[in-house]
Amino acid sequence: MTNDLILRIVARLLIPFILLFALYVQFHGDFGPGGGFQAGVIFAAGIIFHALIFGLSDARRVIPDRLIETMMAIGVLLYAGIGVGGMILGGNFLDYFVLDADSIHGQHRGIFWVELGVALTVCGVMLKIFYMFAARGSADD
Amino acid sequence: MDRRTIENQTDMSATGYYTYFVTFILLVAGLFIVVARGNLIKKLVGLGIFQTSVYLLYIGPAKLIGGTAPILATEWQVYSNPLPHVLILTAIVVGVATLALGLALVVRIREAYDSIEEEDILAADLHADQLAHAQVTATHPQQSNRGSA
Amino acid sequence: MDSLIILSLLLMMLVTVVLIIRSRNLFGVIVLGGVYSFLMATVLFALDAVDVAMTEASVGAGISTVLMLGALYLCRSEESKPLHQPWLALGISIALAAGLMFGMVGLPVFSDPNAAIHQQVVPRYLNDMPKEIDLPNVVTAVLASYRGYDTLGETTVVFTAGVGVIALLRRRRKGSGDDQ
Numbered sequence: 474m475t476n477d478l479i480l481r482i483v484a485r486l487l488i489p490f491i492l493l494f495a496l497y498v499q500f501h502g503d504f505g506p507g508g509g510f511q512a513g514v515i516f517a518a519g520i521i522f523h524a525l526i527f528g529l530s531d532a533r534r535v536i537p538d539r540l541i542e543t544m545m546a547i548g549v550l551l552y553a554g555i556g557v558g559g560m561i562l563g564g565n566f567l568d569y570f571v572l573d574a575d576s577i578h579g580q581h582r583g584i585f586w587v588e589l590g591v592a593l594t595v596c597g598v599m600l601k602i603f604y605m606f607a608a609r610g611s612a613d614d
Numbered sequence: 615m616d617r618r619t620i621e622n623q624t625d626m627s628a629t630g631y632y633t634y635f636v637t638f639i640l641l642v643a644g645l646f647i648v649v650a651r652g653n654l655i656k657k658l659v660g661l662g663i664f665q666t667s668v669y670l671l672y673i674g675p676a677k678l679i680g681g682t683a684p685i686l687a688t689e690w691q692v693y694s695n696p697l698p699h700v701l702i703l704t705a706i707v708v709g710v711a712t713l714a715l716g717l718a719l720v721v722r723i724r725e726a727y728d729s730i731e732e733e734d735i736l737a738a739d740l741h742a743d744q745l746a747h748a749q750v751t752a753t754h755p756q757q758s759n760r761g762s763a
Numbered sequence: 764m765d766s767l768i769i770l771s772l773l774l775m776m777l778v779t780v781v782l783i784i785r786s787r788n789l790f791g792v793i794v795l796g797g798v799y800s801f802l803m804a805t806v807l808f809a810l811d812a813v814d815v816a817m818t819e820a821s822v823g824a825g826i827s828t829v830l831m832l833g834a835l836y837l838c839r840s841e842e843s844k845p846l847h848q849p850w851l852a853l854g855i856s857i858a859l860a861a862g863l864m865f866g867m868v869g870l871p872v873f874s875d876p877n878a879a880i881h882q883q884v885v886p887r888y889l890n891d892m893p894k895e896i897d898l899p900n901v902v903t904a905v906l907a908s909y910r911g912y913d914t915l916g917e918t919t920v921v922f923t924a925g926v927g928v929i930a931l932l933r934r935r936r937k938g939s940g941d942d943q
Contacts, residue, residue: 498817503898505685506813508906510707514821521829549922552915567911570895580896584907587914594918595707598925599826602714605932606833609721630872632766635864636773642860643780649856650849653842655789655835659796662827663780666803669815675871675880677810679765684901685813686893692876694811696901697885700910702815703902704917710822710830711924717834718931724838731843 484526491519499592503581509588513595521603529607538604541597548594555586633674640667652732654720658713665709672698765809766873772806787842793831800824814902 499512524532559568569583570576644667647660676699681692684699720730727735779799786792800823808816871878888905896904906914 502903503900505900506683506817506902507900508814508903510703511814511817511821514818514826518821518825518829545922545925549918552918556911556915567915569908569911577895577897580908581898584896584898584903587907587911588903591914591918594922598711598921601925602718602830602928603833605928606717606721606830606837609932609934610833610837630875631867631870632770633773633873634867634870636777638860638863638867639777640780641863642856643784645859646849646852646856647784650845650852651784651842652845653789653840655831655838655840656792656842658831659783659792662796662823663783663799666800666819666823669803669819670806673807673810673812673815674873675875675878676812677874678876678881679874681811683811683813684889686889686899686901693889693901695881695885696888696905698880699812699815699902700906700913702812703818703906704913706815706818706822707917708920710827711921713827714830714924715927715931717830718928721834721837722931724840730838730840 480526484522488519488523491522492516495519499588502588503584509591510595512588513592513597514599516592516596517599517603520600524603524607529604533604536600538601541601541604544593544597545601548590548592548597551590551593552587555583555590559583633670637667637670637674640664640670654723654730654732655717657732658716658720661716662709662713665705669702669705672702769806769809772802772809776802776806787844789835789840789842790832792842793828793835796831797824797828800827814900 495512495516498507498515499509502508502512520532520536523535555569555572556567559571560566562571564571567583570579572582573579641664644660644662644664647663648657651657651660676695676697678692678694681694682690684693684696686693723735724730727738729735729738776799779795779802783792783795783799786795800819804816804820804824807819871880888901888909892898892901892904896908898904
């Protein structure tokens with residue numbers, strides 16, 4: 474938490490672009506370097522930046538703990554769910570080509586949702602770990 | 615269509631192994647920090663250096679001079695080997711997961727022992743063991759011939 | 764030219780590691796660790812591993828440094844002077860390095876297209892991928908589709924680490940407003 478004007482203004486300008494860049498890396502992971510892991514970490518870095526400048530309680534107000542814990546679990550569930558979905562639609566576990574009539578589109582669909590699941594879990598875990606470390610210090614006597 | 619044609623640009627002398635030289639020096643340096651330094655956080659940094667050198671060990675052989683990154687494009691025919699990249703992506707993320715757990719343990723150790731130096735923690739454990747043993751022999755004198763701590 | 768850049772970056776990394784070994788100020792050690800990770804990301808980029816370089820820069824130099832600084836803040840310590848000289852550890856390390864370098868001749872030479880790792884599975888990934896998946900980024904296709912099972916395991920490992928940190932650092936004090 475800081476009253477330094479420059480830091481607050483610069484943070485306000487930069488954080489939207491950091492989050493936007495995270496989304497760009499996520500969705501363009503098919504066409505260039507990127508993917509779920511990098512996107513999740515960059516998104517978490519943006520929120521950590523917010524917490525460093527504006528205070529942990531403010532970051533907790535923006536992204537509450539419940540949301541982060543849900544994100545962590547939903548990511549893994551989504552990934553495993555796509556796998557089971559492949560099984561339900563006739564293939565083996567984690568077969569993507571059965572997800573659509575055209576097998577290449579099925580692969581694209583599978584990869585899209587799987588990368589989204591990975592990004593959700595990674596972002597949630599990084600944020601949760603940061604929150605726990607930061608909260609431990611302020612709750613100490 | 616074979617995308618693997620490349621003119622012969624390999625280094626067949628000892629300079630063809632220079633990435634391995636540095637990899638092994640870094641690996642051993644990381645191991646030295648883990649073994650020889652007593653501070654727990656520094657041990658974790660050393661472990662990170664050890665892990666990072668292993669990434670280099672995998673990605674070094676994957677590179678082909680004259681090729682490009684493994685992103686398919688019509689202008690390029692030769693690509694670096696994508697398989698080690700996939701394996702190391704997993705390894706990096708698992709490495710940070712291990713680091714986070716290790717740091718959480720270090721924080722708990724600090725709260726329990728008030729120090730993160732290995733010698734202090736071992737001395738405190740030894741002292742606690744001796745105290746516990748002394749208590750047992752004081753309350754049950756007939757068991758005192760069991761040897762001391 | 765490629766090799767020159769890679770070699771100079773690797774030498775900078777060696778210097779950084781020597782500084783990490785010698786330094787006793789933990790804040791300096793952690794920042795040097797961040798510098799080391801950035802140099803590693805640059806080396807990886809020079810070795811054409813662009814996905815890995817991006818991950819190493821964001822995870823290794825970004826999140827790792829932040830978490831270590833958070834832990835250092837909670838621990839508040841400097842490294843104390845070692846009680847005895849680590850000659851045995853140094854001797855074993857040098858012997859290990861010598862042994863590894865002796866075995867080094869069995870590894871593939873730098874940039875050798877006939878090395879064993881370029882045969883077998885990888886030509887199938889590179890040649891068949893446009894027919895089966897048709898994505899430009901081969902690493903994403905292999906990571907999410909051909910080796911999707913490994914990535915599921917990795918995601919579960921990350922989730923487990925999060926659960927582990929929650930279990931370790933959760934507070935159960937009565938009357939404390941924040942019970943995380």
